[in-house]
Amino acid sequence: MQPVNKAVIFESGREEYAVSVQSVISIEKVEFINPIPHMPFYMRGVTKARGDLIPVIDFEAVLYNRTLAESEEARLLVVQTQALPIGFLVKEAKEIIDISPESLKQLGIAAYDKTKYFTGIASFSERLITIIDPDILVSSLEGIKDIQEYMKNTKASSV
Template identity: 50%
Template sequence: MSEDQKIVVFQSGSEEYAFPIEHVMSIEKVTTINPIPHLPAYVRGMVDIRNELVPVLDFEQILYGSPAKVEDARIIVIQTEGLFSFGVMVKEAKEIIDILKDQIKQVSLLAYSQTKYFTGIVHLEDRLITFVDADILVQSLGGMKEIEAYLEETVKV
């Protein structure tokens, strides 16, 4: 018997992606993002979410090289295994759905070194949803280790 898994489906560009729900802390409307100079282009800046400073990554910038439009965008706040929180700005947070774990298919293109954070694809009727591993995403982006270290230091103060 296959096990159910809940996923948060979101849109970036014209494609659908998903994070496993156990990594999603909240979904927020985009408010004021405070830009920080000299950060990588994919980091939009920092936001204060429930008295916690959270870096915001622009998923469209990461995937397509162009910044997302802020109006109507959402921030999906993710908790990584290292207890590091970050926001992912997406075009639209669409829904939370249940899938069976055996519906997640591995595709050889997912092994490409530039997109290691894509860990599988779910094919549902007329939809393809690409799985994103938040931990691998953070580890694969240049500059994120420094941002994580900075945030850990500010928490200690």
């Protein structure tokens, strides 16, 4: 498990999740997402963030198999992964916190093949926050190679 010092906390469903602040490029209000036909269920489309086209993954679709309802609190967490920069559409981006090594617990279900991206739990007195590794999450998504190829071709054709 990679050490997480500072993490961006966000909400999806009724749970809190975290990604290392080192992975986060920006947190954006959701302006417009351009849908792309024939993409996997979790893929909402593409949007522009800081001048770049970013594929948008609906976090609720990945975790709970349902689409995120539109709301004022919804945010786009733009994260750099090994594969490509990607936007996680989340219910709400809450805060940035320090996570001490003492508060981190190993997650017994991390060995489960479909949730290898859950790398641990930050345990605090009144809350539990599931730590997510965005690289593992993105690489585990079905069809991500096609999306990566599409983004590369789109970027090449716009130059």
